[in-house]
Amino acid sequence: MQFGHFDDQNKEYVITTPHTPLPWINYLGSRDFFSLISNTAGGYCFYRDAKLRRITRYRYNDCPRDSVGRYYYIKDGSTVWNPGWKPVKTELDRYRCRHGLGYTVLESEKNGLAASLECFVPVADNCEVHRLTLTNRTDAVKEAELFSYAEFCLWNAVDDANNFQRNFSTGEVEVDGSTIYHKTEYRERRTHFAFYTVNRPVCGFDTDRDSFCGADRDLDAPQTVLAGSSRDSIAHGWAPVGSHHLHLALQPGESTSCIFVLGYVENPKDDKWEAPGVLKKDRARALMEKYRTDAQVDAALQELHMYWETLLSRFSVHSEDEKLDRMVNIWNQYQCMVTFNLSRSASYFESGTGRGMGFRDSCQDLLGIVHLVPERSRQRILDIAATQFEDGSSYHQYQPLTKKGNADIGSGFNDDPLWLIAGVGAYLRETGDFSILQEQAAFDNDETKAQPLLEHLRRSFQYSCSHKGPHGLPLIGRADWNDCLNLNCFSDEPGESFQTCSNLESGKAESVFIGGMFVKYGAEYADICAHCGLTEEAAQVRAQVETMRAAVLDAGWDGAWFVRAYDAFSKPVGSHVCDEGQIFIEPQGMCVMAGIGVQEGLAQKALQSVQERLDTKYGIVLLQPAYTSYRLNLGEISSYPPGYKENAGIFCHNNPWISCAEAVVGHGDRAFTVYRRTCPAYVEEISEIHRTEPYVYSQMVAGKDAPSFGEAKNSWLTGTAAWTFADVSQYLLGMQPELDGLRVNPCIPHTWKAFTVERLFRGTRYHIAVRNPDGVQKGVVRMEVDGKPQTDSLISFVPGKADCYVQVTMGTPE
Ligand code: BGC
Numbered sequence: 001m002q003f004g005h006f007d008d009q010n011k012e013y014v015i016t017t018p019h020t021p022l023p024w025i026n027y028l029g030s031r032d033f034f035s036l037i038s039n040t041a042g043g044y045c046f047y048r049d050a051k052l053r054r055i056t057r058y059r060y061n062d063c064p065r066d067s068v069g070r071y072y073y074i075k076d077g078s079t080v081w082n083p084g085w086k087p088v089k090t091e092l093d094r095y096r097c098r099h100g101l102g103y104t105v106l107e108s109e110k111n112g113l114a115a116s117l118e119c120f121v122p123v124a125d126n127c128e129v130h131r132l133t134l135t136n137r138t139d140a141v142k143e144a145e146l147f148s149y150a151e152f153c154l155w156n157a158v159d160d161a162n163n164f165q166r167n168f169s170t171g172e173v174e175v176d177g178s179t180i181y182h183k184t185e186y187r188e189r190r191t192h193f194a195f196y197t198v199n200r201p202v203c204g205f206d207t208d209r210d211s212f213c214g215a216d217r218d219l220d221a222p223q224t225v226l227a228g229s230s231r232d233s234i235a236h237g238w239a240p241v242g243s244h245h246l247h248l249a250l251q252p253g254e255s256t257s258c259i260f261v262l263g264y265v266e267n268p269k270d271d272k273w274e275a276p277g278v279l280k281k282d283r284a285r286a287l288m289e290k291y292r293t294d295a296q297v298d299a300a301l302q303e304l305h306m307y308w309e310t311l312l313s314r315f316s317v318h319s320e321d322e323k324l325d326r327m328v329n330i331w332n333q334y335q336c337m338v339t340f341n342l343s344r345s346a347s348y349f350e351s352g353t354g355r356g357m358g359f360r361d362s363c364q365d366l367l368g369i370v371h372l373v374p375e376r377s378r379q380r381i382l383d384i385a386a387t388q389f390e391d392g393s394s395y396h397q398y399q400p401l402t403k404k405g406n407a408d409i410g411s412g413f414n415d416d417p418l419w420l421i422a423g424v425g426a427y428l429r430e431t432g433d434f435s436i437l438q439e440q441a442a443f444d445n446d447e448t449k450a451q452p453l454l455e456h457l458r459r460s461f462q463y464s465c466s467h468k469g470p471h472g473l474p475l476i477g478r479a480d481w482n483d484c485l486n487l488n489c490f491s492d493e494p495g496e497s498f499q500t501c502s503n504l505e506s507g508k509a510e511s512v513f514i515g516g517m518f519v520k521y522g523a524e525y526a527d528i529c530a531h532c533g534l535t536e537e538a539a540q541v542r543a544q545v546e547t548m549r550a551a552v553l554d555a556g557w558d559g560a561w562f563v564r565a566y567d568a569f570s571k572p573v574g575s576h577v578c579d580e581g582q583i584f585i586e587p588q589g590m591c592v593m594a595g596i597g598v599q600e601g602l603a604q605k606a607l608q609s610v611q612e613r614l615d616t617k618y619g620i621v622l623l624q625p626a627y628t629s630y631r632l633n634l635g636e637i638s639s640y641p642p643g644y645k646e647n648a649g650i651f652c653h654n655n656p657w658i659s660c661a662e663a664v665v666g667h668g669d670r671a672f673t674v675y676r677r678t679c680p681a682y683v684e685e686i687s688e689i690h691r692t693e694p695y696v697y698s699q700m701v702a703g704k705d706a707p708s709f710g711e712a713k714n715s716w717l718t719g720t721a722a723w724t725f726a727d728v729s730q731y732l733l734g735m736q737p738e739l740d741g742l743r744v745n746p747c748i749p750h751t752w753k754a755f756t757v758e759r760l761f762r763g764t765r766y767h768i769a770v771r772n773p774d775g776v777q778k779g780v781v782r783m784e785v786d787g788k789p790q791t792d793s794l795i796s797f798v799p800g801k802a803d804c805y806v807q808v809t810m811g812t813p814e
C-alpha cells in the first residue's frame with residue numbers, strides 16, 4: 001500500500017493523505033538554522049544545536065503523537081481547519097504534502113477555500129519562511145479568520161523539559177506591531193532572541209499559551225480560534241507562544257498570501273551584558289525585510305532550488321532502473337546532506353538532547369558528501385580531529401555549538417580512531433587536497449596541544465597497534481561500531497549496568513571487526529604516507545597491516561565465516577560454538593571489504609554463510625540466532641527483544657557493507673539484490689508494513705525474529721545513507737576516486753546492458769558511458785578517455801579540464 005508517490009521531475013515525494021503510518025517528515029535548512037517538519041506541519045526548529053539553541057518546542061512521545069508544530073488555523077464560518085490537517089483534524093476536501101529538497105508544501109482545501117502553505121529555510125538566513133496562500137474558489141465573497149501558532153522553547157531543550165521551578169517564571173515576550181519577540185533569557189543575558197512576524201497588520205495576537213488555548217483545552221480547539229478573536233495576551237513566565245490573528249476577505253476567485261517569518265537573531269558579542277529589555281530589533285528587522293513580498297519569497301525559493309540543483313548535479317546516473325536513478329540522483333544524496341548536517345542529533349527518533357555529533361558517525365557521514373561539499377568536509381574533519389586525545393582515542397561525541405567533546409559520554413569506543421582515517425582518506429581521494437594534512441588540529445580541544453592532521457592519523461593508527469588483546473586482535477574497549485556489544489562491561493552487581501560498570505579498564509575483549517577496519521583503513525593510511533613521501537612509515541604501516549591480516553585469518557576465522565569478537569574471558573562471540581549469536585554481519589562485511597581471505601576463497605565462503613543464515617526478504621539481519629535472554633558478558637545487545645535493533649534486527653547501516661563485499665568478489669547480481677532490499681524506493685509499495693518514509697533510509701527494519709518483521713524505525717539520521725551512497729556509487733556503478741584519479745570499475749547485475757554517469761571530480765565534469773554487451777557482472781575490457789584508448793581503468797587526473805568523455809566496455813578479460 002502507498003500513501004503517496006515520487007515526483008521525480010520536481011524532486012519531491014507527494015503524500016496524498018495525512019494518515020501516514022508514522023509522521024513522514026522533511027528537513028529544512030542547509031547550514032546553521034534547521035527545522036523538522038512533518039506531513040501534518042508538526043516539528044520544531046533550532047539554531048545549530050538542537051540541545052542548546054532550541055527555538056520552538058516539541059513534545060516527543062506525546063499522545064496523540066506529533067502534536068506540536070507551526071500551525072495555521074482557518075476559521076471559515078463555523079468550520080475550523082488547518083492546511084496540514086492537524087491539530088484540528090477537520091476532514092479536508094483535498095490534501096497533499098509535497099516534501100521537496102529543503103522545502104515542504106502543504107496544499108489543501110475546505111468548503112471552497114484552498115490553502116497552500118510553503119515552508120522553507122532560506123539558503124543563507126536563520127529563519128523559517130511560511131507563505132500561506134489562500135484562494136477563494138467559490139462564487140461568493142469569503143471572509144475568514146486566520147490564526148498562526150508557534151510555541152517557543154526556552155533555548156536549552158533539556159532544561160526546558162525539566163527545570164520547571166525556574167522555567168515557569170522566566171518566559172518573556174514583546175509585541176511590536178505584527179512582530180512577536182521571544183526574549184526569555186537563558187541564564188546568560190540577552191545574547192539572542194527569536195521573533196515571529198507576518199507581513200501585514202494584525203487584528204490581534206497572543207503570546208501566552210493558556211490564554212490562546214484555554215487552560216484545559218488542547219491545540220485542536222483553542223478558545224481564541226473558536227471565538228474568532230485573540231486575547232492580546234502577554235506572557236509572563238509559563239509557556240510563551242506566538243500567535244497572530246488576521247482577518248481575510250476574498251472575492252470569488254481571489255488569492256492572497258500572508259508571509260510569516262520565524263527567525264533567530266544573535267546580538268553582537270560586545271552587547272552580551274546589555275540591560276534586560278533591549279533587543280537588537282534592527283537585526284531582526286533587516287531579516288524580516290528580506291521576506292516581505294511574494295517576489296522576495298519566489299526569489300529565495302529559486303535560490304534554494306539552485307542550491308540543490310548545483311549540489312546534485314555533481315553525481316547523477318542514468319540507468320534502465322527508474323528507482324535506482326531516483327535514489328541515487330535525488331533522495332540518497334539529499335539524506336547524506338541531512339545526516340552530515342545533523343549527525344545523529346535531531347529526528348523523530350532522536351530527541352536532539354542526547355547525541356550531538358558522533359565521532360564515528362560524522363566520519364562515516366563524510367563518505368556520502370565529500371563529493372558534494374568538499375570545503376565543508378575539510379572543516380568538519382578538522383573539528384572532529386580536535387576532539388581526539390593525544391593517545392589517539394577520542395571523545396565519542398561532541399556538541400555542534402561548542403565543538404567540544406562530550407565529557408559525560410567520554411571515550412573508549414575503540415573503532416573511533418580508525419574512522420578518522422576513513423573520513424580523511426575519502427576526502428583526499430575526492431579532492432586531492434593534501435594540504436589538509438598539514439593543518440593544525442587541537443588534541444582534546446586544547447589549542448596548545450595542536451598538531452598537524454597527519455599526526456592525528458598517525459595516532460589513530462597507533463592506538464590500535466598499542467591496544468591489542470591476547471589473540472593479537474584490537475581491544476574492543478566499551479564497544480566498537482556496534483554500540484551494544486559491551487564485552488568488557490559485565491557485572492552482576494544489582495543496579496550496575498553495561499553503561500556504568502567499572503571493570504572496563506581491565507577488559508581484554510577483542511574485536512575482529514576492528515581488525516577488519518585496521519586492515520582496510522591501515523592500508524589507506526599507508527597509501528597516504530607513501531603519497532606524502534613517507535616511504536619508511538608506509539612500509540611499517542603495511543607490515544602492521546599484514547600482521548593484523550594474519551591474526552584475523554588465524555583467530556578471527558571460524559570455519560565458514562569470520563568470528564565477531566572475543567569476550568573478556570577470551571570466549572568467542574559470533575562463532576559456531578556459541579548457542580546464540582553464532583554469526584554476525586559486521587565482520588563479514590568489513591573483513592571482505594578489507595580484502596581479507598579473498599585470495600584464499602574464505603571471503604566468498606563468509607558471504608555465502610551470510611546469505612544462508614542472515615538473509616531475509618527485507619534485508620540481512622545483524623546476527624543469528626537472536627539472543628533470547630540477557631547475558632552479562634555481552635551487555636546491551638542482549639537486552640533487546642529478538643529481531644530488534646542490534647539483536648538480530650535488519651540494521652540497514654551494515655547491509656551495504658555486504659553489498660560492497662559482494663562487489664569486491666565480483667558478484668554483481670547479489671550485490672545489487674542486497675542493495676535493493678533495504679532501498680526505500682523499492683519498498684514503497686509495502687509502506688503499510690515498512691511504515692517509515694519511502695524516500696529515506698531508516699536505521700533499522702525489524703528482523704525475522706520480531707513480531708513486526710519488516711517494520712522500519714529510526715528514519716533519516718543513520719550511517720546507512722552515506723554507506724549506501726558509497727556502495728552504489730563506488731562499488732556498484734564503480735566510480736572510484738583514488739589518490740591519483742578516478743577509477744571506473746563497475747560491478748552490476750549481468751542483465752544490465754548500459755548506464756551513464758555524470759560526475760564532477762576535482763573540477764572536471766566526467767561523462768561516463770558504460771556498456772555491458774556480454775552481460776558480465778564485473779570487469780572492464782576497454783576504455784576510451786576523450787577518444788583515446790587506454791588499458792587501465794584509472795582515469796589519471798589532469799588539472800584544468802572542464803569536461804572529459806569516457807567510454808567503458810565491460811566484459812571478460814582474455
Ligand atoms: C544503539 C542503541 C543503543 C545505544 C546505546 C545506539 O547506537 O543503536 O540501540 O541503545 O547506542 O548508547
Ligand code: IFM
Nearest residue numbers: 358360361481482483484
Ligand atoms: O554504530 C552505531 C552508531 O554510532 C549509532 N547508531 C547505531 C550504530 C550501531 O550500534
